[in-house]
Amino acid sequence: MLDVQHLTKRFGDRTVLDDVTFTVRDGVLTGFVGANGAGKTTTMRCILGVVRPDAGEALLGGHPIGISDRARFGYMPEERGLYPKMKVHEQLVYFAELHGLDRATATRNTDALLEELGLAERRGDLVEALSLGNQQRAQIAAALVHDPEVLILDEPFSGLDPIAVETVLGVLQRYAARGIPVLYSSHQLDVVERLSDELVIISGGVVKIAGNRRALQEEHSRGLHRIVVADDAGWLRDEPGVEVLDFDRGTALFRTTDEQAAQRVLHNALARGPVEAFGPNLVKLSEIYREVI
Numbered sequence: 001m002l003d004v005q006h007l008t009k010r011f012g013d014r015t016v017l018d019d020v021t022f023t024v025r026d027g028v029l030t031g032f033v034g035a036n037g038a039g040k041t042t043t044m045r046c047i048l049g050v051v052r053p054d055a056g057e058a059l060l061g062g063h064p065i066g067i068s069d070r071a072r073f074g075y076m077p078e079e080r081g082l083y084p085k086m087k088v089h090e091q092l093v094y095f096a097e098l099h100g101l102d103r104a105t106a107t108r109n110t111d112a113l114l115e116e117l118g119l120a121e122r123r124g125d126l127v128e129a130l131s132l133g134n135q136q137r138a139q140i141a142a143a144l145v146h147d148p149e150v151l152i153l154d155e156p157f158s159g160l161d162p163i164a165v166e167t168v169l170g171v172l173q174r175y176a177a178r179g180i181p182v183l184y185s186s187h188q189l190d191v192v193e194r195l196s197d198e199l200v201i202i203s204g205g206v207v208k209i210a211g212n213r214r215a216l217q218e219e220h221s222r223g224l225h226r227i228v229v230a231d232d233a234g235w236l237r238d239e240p241g242v243e244v245l246d247f248d249r250g251t252a253l254f255r256t257t258d259e260q261a262a263q264r265v266l267h268n269a270l271a272r273g274p275v276e277a278f279g280p281n282l283v284k285l286s287e288i289y290r291e292v293i
């Protein structure tokens with residue numbers, strides 16, 4: 001488990017991290033979300049020891065993180081760090097060996113990752129000859145090739161097409177399933193919504209929300225329902241105890257804190273004709289995000 005505790009960082013007289021605290025649990029992909037300049041990269045650099053915080057610390061398994069711990073981290077930095085003039089396979093084996101793996105294990109890990117990430121046919125290419133998306137995949141492979149015990153990934157999905165997002169997503173889920181903490185930053189809220197059980201939203205260096213995504217969505221969705229009827233649902237506006245939030249002919253989004261009122265809506269809808277869908281509606285992460293930042 002990775003515990004980020006009370007990190008504060010100032011550059012000059014600007015506070016860019018203010019008491020940043022959250023937990024990345026073992027086996028869980030935790031999405032780190034925030035606008036440009038919110039403080040995601042600085043937080044990650046503090047965890048990695050690349051930037052020294054003015055206050056606070058990161059703990060691994062309850063202990064301060066030392067140099068030997070950091071050697072077991074997999075880190076994908078914002079400034080991508082592959083050698084452009086080195087071949088993909090050679091480079092990954094080299095990185096794995098730098099982390100102490102023997103040649104056979106380094107080669108085995110490299111082969112498996114290139115296969116998983118769809119780069120096997122590019123193994124002999126120079127990094128600079130790869131498309132940007134493939135360079136990104138190779139960068140992800142570089143963060144994983146030494147079997148890290150913690151993963152910190154700065155924008156691993158940026159610049160990837162939808163198929164590549166799925167591929168990388170599968171690989172990261174498999175790594176998390178080994179029981180390691182995985183923290184990744186992303187601007188793509190739809191990806192975070194699909195991928196992450198846990199998330200942290202940061203704005204202006206302050207953590208606005210940290211916790212379970214589903215619980216968060218449920219909490220923000222209280223009383224939100226969606227109904228789809230064959231005919232026009234305009235009558236819903238006159239239902240007592242119901243606030244219609246969005247309405248498009250037969251489809252309506254409404255809020256009510258009274259479950260009986262919701263059941264009355266269903267009853268009345270059925271009396272008018274077929275009901276195609278009815279039930280509680282979870283707010284999207286993007287709506288929560290807009291609300292809290």
Ligand SMILES: Nc1ncnc2c1ncn2[C@@H]1O[C@H](COP(=O)(O)OP(=O)(O)OP(=O)(O)O)[C@@H](O)[C@H]1O
Pocket residue numbers: 011016034035036037038039040041042043078
């Ligand atoms: N070395 C530095 N010196 C001065 N200011 C810095 C330094 N590093 C980061 N900052 C500032 O700290 C703030 C947070 O930056 P950071 O890169 O952590 O944000 P971010 O959330 O990762 O943004 P992005 O999504 O754009 O990568 C920004 O205002 C940035 O300009």
